[in-house]
Amino acid sequence: DAKTTQPPSMDCAEGRAANLPCNHSTISGNEYVYWYRQIHSQGPQYIIHGLKNNETNEMASLIITEDRKSSTLILPHATLRDTAVYYCIVIPNAGNMLTFGGGTRLMVKP
Amino acid sequence: GAVVSQHPSWVICKSGTSVKIECRSLDFQATTMFWYRQFPKKSLMLMATSNEGSKATYEQGVEKDKFLINHASLTLSTLTVTSAHPEDSSFYICSALRQGGNSPLHFGNGTRLTVT
Numbered sequence: 641d642a643k644t645t646q647p648p649s650m651d652c653a654e655g656r657a658a659n660l661p662c663n664h665s666t667i668s669g670n671e672y673v674y675w676y677r678q679i680h681s682q683g684p685q686y687i688i689h690g691l692k693n694n695e696t697n698e699m700a701s702l703i704i705t706e707d708r709k710s711s712t713l714i715l716p717h718a719t720l721r722d723t724a725v726y727y728c729i730v731i732p733n734a735g736n737m738l739t740f741g742g743g744t745r746l747m748v749k750p
Numbered sequence: 751g752a753v754v755s756q757h758p759s760w761v762i763c764k765s766g767t768s769v770k771i772e773c774r775s776l777d778f779q780a781t782t783m784f785w786y787r788q789f790p791k792k793s794l795m796l797m798a799t800s801n802e803g804s805k806a807t808y809e810q811g812v813e814k815d816k817f818l819i820n821h822a823s824l825t826l827s828t829l830t831v832t833s834a835h836p837e838d839s840s841f842y843i844c845s846a847l848r849q850g851g852n853s854p855l856h857f858g859n860g861t862r863l864t865v866t
Contacts, residue, residue: 681862683845686857737796738794
């Protein structure tokens with residue numbers, strides 16, 4: 641799997657957008673960018689994924705740079721329940737096993 | 751859809767006993783399931799890949815005789831921690847891959863094992 645780099649922690653005010661960056665400078669052309677999050681003492685939860693186009697769903701938006709070397713996960717209106725560790729992972733295709741790095745611990749504050 | 755159920759959610763057992771953890775895909779068939787382990791404040795580490803009807807593939811450093819994996823059907827995989835010791839205390843998480851689809855992995859909610 642290509643390596644990803646994420647900041648270890650971030651804070652965000654409740655109601656504001658949370659922008660979580662991820663660097664994946666060695667990503668290959670056939671590798672997808674996946675985002676998961678893990679709330680304390682629960683299993684990881686799938687958020688969103690993309691190949692090269694920006695994606696949006698009910699949970700978040702994913703912005704991938706044109707060169708695909710980095711991406712940003714956007715939670716448009718963060719709530720206290722969005723406090724979690726967010727993992728950015730790149731894999732060749734859906735269904736591969738996931739290798740988790742350190743992730744970003746997002747703390748949403750009132 | 752894509753619900754993965756893991757049972758039990760927590761278990762306490764004595765040293766030397768064995769513990770079985772079940773992972774079920776509730777609304778889809780899963781040819782492949784993955785078992786992870788997570789220590790406090792650490793990331794998930796893959797233990798083994800479980801394919802329906804065949805032997806599991808273990809990651810380096812994971813003892814296959816200690817962590818027995820059975821994937822007898824397309825909706826159920828089990829992890830048995832045999833002769834558990836306190837150092838086996840951890841958070842165990844499974845994930846399941848939908849058969850035939852190009853869909854994301856979905857995870858169970860984990861099992862917290864405490865060995866006393």
